[in-house]
Amino acid sequence: MDWPTAIARLGGDHLIAAVAWNDLEARYREPHRRYHDLRHAKAVARDSGALAVAFGLGARERALVAIAAWTHDVVYDARPGEDERASAAWTRDELTTAGVPENAITRAEDLVLCTxxxxxxxxxxxxxxxxxxxxxxxxxxxxxxxxxxxxxxxEYSIYSDEDWRAGRVAVLTNLLDRPRLYRSEIGRARWESKARENLAGELTRWRDADPHHR
Structure with missing residues (x-):
């Protein structure tokens, strides 16, 4: 679901929403972004929308998912936690300006924060x-x-290769140790097997590149 449609379905002004979209689009095109860019936002909006339909969610619920998908990384400076909170605040400000009801604003904000x-x-x-x-x-x-x-x-180029390797190995190991990567049966059927293959492959590459790893 696109941004104007989602705003309108939540009772907001689509003309005001268009102004917010211009800012959102500009933010996702910031030069320091290499993955968390507009392509990522579009992909999350597409895939979350497909899942929302598969789950049988109503029009208002699908609109909330779409808003969160578009805005969950609207502020991104490679500061985990801070970025999501700033993105949630941006979401609240723009939905308020567009005249979206408070209960919908709170729900969209909470969805962004859960990331x-x-x-x-x-x-x-x-x-x-x-x-x-x-x-x-x-x-x-x-x-x-x-x-x-x-x-x-x-995006995390400020870190040395050694520090990045250590941090990335920890992240990949944590992900692979989870009993499941995806919350839904649909997600697991679509992505789980290949995700574990990709994660394991990257983990092996980082470990092989570590001179201290045997």
Whole structure:
């Protein structure tokens, strides 16, 4: 679902929403972004929308998922936690300006915030659609996954190769240790197997590149 449609379905002014979209688009095109860019936002909006339909969510719920998908990385400076909170604040400000009701604003804001820990109650289908879509890239084809991994490394270029390697190994190990990467059965059927293959491959490469690893 596109941004103006989502805003309108939540009772907001689509003309005011167009102004917010211009700012959103400009932010996602900032030069320091190498993965968390407009392509990523579009992909999350697409995949979360498909999941929301598959879950049987109503029009208003699908609009909330779409808003969170478009805005979850609207502020991105490679500061985990801070970026998501700033993105949630941007979401609140712009939805308020557009005249969206408070209950919808709060729900959209909470969805963005759940991307900090990538957790939510098991029965929260809106969060499930968003979070599974946000991780869909892990289960992409090898070339797409490697492009994602390079992009994230470039976004954290302030860190040395050694520090990045240690941090990335910890992240990859944590992901692979999870009993499941995706919250929904649909997500697991679509992406789980390939995601584990991609993650394991990257982990092996980083470990092989570590002179201290035997």
């Amino acid at each position: 900090i820990t990538h957790s939510a109650p098991d029965d929260d289908l809106l969060a499930t659609a968003l979070l599974d879509a946000d991780l869909a890239v892990l289960g992409a084809d090898k070339a797409t996954y490697e492009e994602y991994a390079r992009g994230v490394r470039e």
